[in-house]
Amino acid sequence: MNTKFDLNTLVRPTIKALQPYSSARDEYQGNSDAMVFLDANENPFENGVNRYPDPQQRTVKALLSELKGVAQEHILLGNGSDEVLDLIFRAFCEPNQDNIITLPPTYGMYSVLAHINAIEIISVQLDADFQPKVDAILSAANSNSKLLFLCSPNNPTGNSFEAKAIERLISEFKGIVVIDEAYIDFSNAESWISKLENHPNLIVTQTLSKAYGLAGIRLGVCYASTAIIEILNRLKPPYNVNELTQQRAIAQLAEYDKTQAQVKAILAERTVLIAALSKIDFVSKIYPSDANFVLAKVDNATKRYEQLIDRGIVIRNRTTQPGCENCLRFTVGRPDENIKLIKELRRL
Ligand SMILES: *Cc1c(COP(=O)(O)O)cnc(C)c1O
Numbered sequence: 001m002n003t004k005f006d007l008n009t010l011v012r013p014t015i016k017a018l019q020p021y022s023s024a025r026d027e028y029q030g031n032s033d034a035m036v037f038l039d040a041n042e043n044p045f046e047n048g049v050n051r052y053p054d055p056q057q058r059t060v061k062a063l064l065s066e067l068k069g070v071a072q073e074h075i076l077l078g079n080g081s082d083e084v085l086d087l088i089f090r091a092f093c094e095p096n097q098d099n100i101i102t103l104p105p106t107y108g109m110y111s112v113l114a115h116i117n118a119i120e121i122i123s124v125q126l127d128a129d130f131q132p133k134v135d136a137i138l139s140a141a142n143s144n145s146k147l148l149f150l151c152s153p154n155n156p157t158g159n160s161f162e163a164k165a166i167e168r169l170i171s172e173f174k175g176i177v178v179i180d181e182a183y184i185d186f187s188n189a190e191s192w193i194s195k196l197e198n199h200p201n202l203i204v205t206q207t208l209s210k211a212y213g214l215a216g217i218r219l220g221v222c223y224a225s226t227a228i229i230e231i232l233n234r235l236k237p238p239y240n241v242n243e244l245t246q247q248r249a250i251a252q253l254a255e256y257d258k259t260q261a262q263v264k265a266i267l268a269e270r271t272v273l274i275a276a277l278s279k280i281d282f283v284s285k286i287y288p289s290d291a292n293f294v295l296a297k298v299d300n301a302t303k304r305y306e307q308l309i310d311r312g313i314v315i316r317n318r319t320t321q322p323g324c325e326n327c328l329r330f331t332v333g334r335p336d337e338n339i340k341l342i343k344e345l346r347r348l
Contacts, residue, residue, distance in 0.1 A: 004174045005201040023238040053243040063253040073226045081207045081220035092146045093119045100147040105321035110149045130157040146175045153183040156329045158289035160189045178203045183291035185211030193223045217245040270332045276342040293331045301326040311344045
């Protein structure tokens with residue numbers, strides 16, 4: 001438990017004073033079948049999407065709650081993690097005053113969102129094993145440091161951060177620690193959502209874009225204390241998750257065994273890909289992966305990247321990222337896609 005943490009002093013005054021928009025569907029919740037709804041100026045002719053969606057996405061949250069073992073009051077949904085992360089910025093970071101801490105090489109959206117919101121970025125590079133330098137992070141923080149972003153498993157490096165390091169950061173950082181678990185379903189590491197009760201300064205984000213196979217519907221999930229969820233609910237747009245997205249998410253979450261089977265298949269393919277990469281002579285290092293992608297160091301990343309493009313294969317060149325010189329990131333594809341990739345790599 002972090003004794004220096006005080007949520008009340010972290011929330012922006014504008015947000016604390018905000019009177020949230022009350023939508024027609026917020027005001028009345030009930031058994032809808034028998035009711036006549038003439039409150040929201042909708043077109044009354046049914047076509048499946050003529051009504052506004054549930055602003056609180058209750059059915060999606062109920063399924064997630066059961067799957068993850070977290071009460072619904074600890075869940076907020078957004079139009080992708082991107083929206084969830086942006087809400088977190090706007091709730092806690094005062095433009096032109098506050099700062100966030102990121103640990104490069106990491107996911108690019110944290111710094112993009114910081115720039116959009118006029119928030120300073122303090123970067124503390126990961127160590128040679130791509131683990132957080134806890135002491136350096138804590139001493140880089142100042143009284144305006146509102147958010148610390150930990151991406152675990154990390155993108156683009158693929159590794160999970162050590163639990164001991166994360167635990168210390170949660171206990172000692174005075175702001176809010178955001179753990180981005182976009183790839184947690186590929187990892188054996190335990191999710192930090194099970195630790196929410198002990199840590200009022202913790203936010204965990206997940207997504208349906210990766211393991212669940214629903215990048216196209218845009219659904220991001222935020223798990224946090226009820227106090228933090230209440231704050232984020234105040235500023236989210238009322239209908240931020242559309243009806244089609246909710247329906248598709250419900251269908252997918254109800255068939256979780258299918259997701260599990262696909263995750264298993266992807267992890268098996270990852271093993272195949274790593275074995276094949278290790279036999280390619282221009283690959284000098286393969287980093288351990290806890291995710292559905294593999295980072296590898298090669299002789300000349302830009303050259304190899306372009307050669308693969310010419311052969312119809314798009315991967316990600318991460319050579320400009322700190323600590324990732326000449327590194328390429330390979331997403332684990334279907335078996336036929338991986339066979340094609342390996343074949344072309346051997347030919348280069
Ligand atoms: C892919 C990814 C996400 C997912 O973002 P969505 O907006 O939910 O699609 C979030 N964080 C990281 C680190 C990612 O790599």
